[in-house]
Structure formats: structure tokens, C-alpha cells
Amino acid sequence: MATDEELIGAVADGDGRALEQLCRRYERGLHQFIFRHTGGRDVDDLYQETWLRVVRAAGRFDRRRRFSTWLFQIAVNLCRDWHRRPPPEPVDPAGIEDATRDGTARGDAALDARRLLAALPEAQRSVVILRYYHDLDEDAVAEILGCPRGTVKSRLHHAMARLAELARP
Amino acid sequence: MTECDEVRTMLLSGRALDAGSASHLAACPRCSAEQAAVRALAAYAVPAPPSPAGVLAAAAPLLALRARRAGWRALGRAVAAALVPLPLVLLVDVYLVRAAYGMLQALLPRVLSFYVVFNYAATLTLLLAVTYAMVPIVAERQLRLRREESRA
Numbered sequence: 001m002a003t004d005e006e007l008i009g010a011v012a013d014g015d016g017r018a019l020e021q022l023c024r025r026y027e028r029g030l031h032q033f034i035f036r037h038t039g040g041r042d043v044d045d046l047y048q049e050t051w052l053r054v055v056r057a058a059g060r061f062d063r064r065r066r067f068s069t070w071l072f073q074i075a076v077n078l079c080r081d082w083h084r085r086p087p088p089e090p091v092d093p094a095g096i097e098d099a100t101r102d103g104t105a106r107g108d109a110a111l112d113a114r115r116l117l118a119a120l121p122e123a124q125r126s127v128v129i130l131r132y133y134h135d136l137d138e139d140a141v142a143e144i145l146g147c148p149r150g151t152v153k154s155r156l157h158h159a160m161a162r163l164a165e166l167a168r169p
Numbered sequence: 170m171t172e173c174d175e176v177r178t179m180l181l182s183g184r185a186l187d188a189g190s191a192s193h194l195a196a197c198p199r200c201s202a203e204q205a206a207v208r209a210l211a212a213y214a215v216p217a218p219p220s221p222a223g224v225l226a227a228a229a230p231l232l233a234l235r236a237r238r239a240g241w242r243a244l245g246r247a248v249a250a251a252l253v254p255l256p257l258v259l260l261v262d263v264y265l266v267r268a269a270y271g272m273l274q275a276l277l278p279r280v281l282s283f284y285v286v287f288n289y290a291a292t293l294t295l296l297l298a299v300t301y302a303m304v305p306i307v308a309e310r311q312l313r314l315r316r317e318e319s320r321a
Contacts, residue, residue, distance in 0.1 A: 014236025015316060016225055023221035031218035044219055051224045055231045113213035116206060132181040132210070160203050167206035
């Protein structure tokens, strides 16, 4: 079976079947990442744009690197750009806190995972999704996000503290 | 990986906690505090990804462009590789033709020698032209075979 790096080399030469194989290998992980990152909005557009960027940049892929890391870097950058686009994300973390403290609003709505993740700053959200949902180690997360490992640890710490605070009954 | 990380990952991935992780969860104040949030995050359902057909359709023009460029690059490399020995081949041919002409002049009349050598030179030129004309065709065929191999 061809490796990811061989397949991306074939994509650089215009091989559609190689792209299809890569899509099938990473469709679930990549789609889940984008879905969780954006709270389910514009997912299909971002998912498709990620693959189009992969095709456009395939010739510049450094084969000494891991394809999965490169793919998620592209997805992270696209999600960052998406979050910067107007209109801003209509999420009010204070609303979540109020809801969790309001006895009538306790339960599923208060602990809604989408709203919890949306309440995190973009950088912390990326770290939580990559580290825990995708089970990547801190070094891989640091490489994808282009930051030191210590920053990943600190973002995780702050993110989990914030999530625990938001989800506190 | 710290034990707290392991517990979080197990909870988020929906795996059952083993005895060690369960006792850690019960004893660790940090994990206990985060438990509600982590369990909520674990319940985050994500729909199935779209079919790759949409991606492939959108990427088709880009892939076609890349395939054309790759074809031209392979062709360029093949032609360049074939052109490198050309001066040497021409030099050897000229040397052979001149040597043959000199040798024939000692045996045959000058006009007849010229006629024989001219025919020889014309044949060499034709063979060389056919060989170089085949270079792009062979290069394209090899590229196609390589693509088929990689697909297989």
C-alpha cells in the first residue's frame, strides 16, 4: 500500500486516484476536526477548500515531513482565517456560565459540547481538539500549530480549567 | 503522557475506563473537576464526512493542470538527457564519415566514393532524427506506465 507521502507525490503529478485515496484515509478525522473547530458551520466548504489547498501546494510538500501534520496545518490555518472573517462568532461565554448556574437550564443544553468548545479562544480550541479528540501527542500538536511544546501544555491547562469552570453544575 | 491526559483521552474517545484510570479519576481533584466538561465534550456527535466525489470534482481542473505540467517536466527532462550526448554522437559520426571517405578515395573513383559516403551520412542522419523524434514518445509512454504502476 502506498504511503501518504508517495500519494501526495502522485497528486503533485495530477493523479486524481491518489487524491481519492488520501481523501478516504483522512476524511473522517479532517471533517471531525473542522466540524468541532467551527461548531458545524461552513464545514463542507472548509473541508473542500482544505483538499484544494493540498492539491495546489502538493508540489511544495517536503517528503521528510508527515503528511497528516501538514494536512492539519492547512486545516488549522483555514479555520483561523474563517474565525477572523466577519461577522464574528456569535458566542457569548457569559451566556454559558449563566445557563450552567441557572437551575432550570441545567442538563444537556448547559453542557452542550459545541458551546463549550466555542467558548474557548481559537488557539485553545485547536489544542483541545487535536490533543484529545485526535489523540495526537504534544509534539505533533506543537508542530501543527507552529508553537513550542510548552505553549501547547499551557494552552491545554488553561483550556481545561476554563471548560471545567463552564461545565461546573 | 500524564495520567490525567490518559483519563481525558479515554473519556473523550468514549473508551471504558480501566481500574487504574477509574481510581485516578476518583482520587485526582483536577480530573474530578474536569469530568463533567470532558464527558460533555465526549458526547459531541459529528456527522459523516461528505463523499470524496465533491472534492475530486472541485479539484479536477487543478489536477489536470498539474498532470499537464508534470508531463511537460518529464518530457523536458527526457529531451535534455537525450541532448547531452548529442555533440559527442555528431563528432563521432563526422569522424566516421570522413574516415570512410578517405578510405574509399584510395579504392574507388572520387565521385563514386562521394556517392557512397553521402548515402552513408544520409542514413546516419535519418537514424539520428528518428531516434530523437522517438524520445518524447518514449518519455510519455514511460510516464503513463509509471502512473499506472503507482495506481496499481
